[in-house]
Amino acid sequence: MKARSFADLGELKKALQRQAEEAARQEAQRRAAEERERRERELFARTVGPVTALKDTGRAEIARPRPVPAPLQRRLDEEAVLREAISDEFDVESLLETDEALSYRRPGIGPDVVKRLRRGDWVIQRQVDLHGLRRDEARERLAEFLREAVKQGLRCVRVIHGKGNGSPGREPVLKGKVRSWLVQKDEVIAFTQARAADGGQGALVVLLLQPSRPGARR
CATH class of the missing domain: 3.30.1370.110 (Ribosomal Protein S8; Chain: A, domain 1)
Structure with missing residues (x-):
């Protein structure tokens, strides 16, 4: 029983160590992302200069349906065909x-x-x-x-x-x-x-x- 308990404790210790390493890795990534974002903000501020944030008007943004894309090229092709068409009713x-x-x-x-x-x-x-x-x-x-x-x-x-x-x-x-x-x-x-x-x-x-x-x- 003691040997089995020691083995279980060893596996538990390894699992806790892996969790700690994963948490440390995620924390390092978070800090790196925050640092990168900070540098980008500073670079933007130096490039653009002082900016004033727009006031929140409290208006809701309504999603308007976009117009159906017009098949411009197909219409041009059809018009070209009509220009090239030859009629049977033409008096020659x-x-x-x-x-x-x-x-x-x-x-x-x-x-x-x-x-x-x-x-x-x-x-x-x-x-x-x-x-x-x-x-x-x-x-x-x-x-x-x-x-x-x-x-x-x-x-x-x-x-x-x-x-x-x-x-x-x-x-x-x-x-x-x-x-x-x-x-x-x-x-x-x-x-x-x-x-x-x-x-x-x-x-x-x-x-x-x-x-x-x-x-x-x-």
Whole structure:
């Protein structure tokens, strides 16, 4: 019994010693934190100078609900899409040249540009084939194609819309729609019917706005 009691007393002594060490450690941390806070207050006072504490007015602070964050970037993206959108209701007839090719040139673009485009003075760099697509599919494909062509700095492209022989009543519906869509795009400055070797009545050759580069001559 005595041996067991001595052992218990030894364990109790060790436990008390660990508690005392932990209490001393916590006290040292508290004093260190107080000293650090005191030094920061003194440094603030030396830097800012004398300050006067605001009087307690006794007013309660009411937590007001914050406004819901406005999705600004999404709204800007949607507005950009709307600006790029092309309508099926646009009347293009008044803007087309009264020639057999129903050419188009943006205001400020001379007639010689269309003549050179028809002669093939510009090399066709890329093409998109809309033949056989439904109207909505063709409109989206054309918009995407023009967007990528401008990003890549392309100057002259070809848009294949087909002759409309497979349309109901053999009416070239897509052919007229493509002209209407192209007129609405700012990056399109002129277009004309392709030469026979380049697709004839089933395609258009389109001249795109040349992107300006810093330091480039105009």
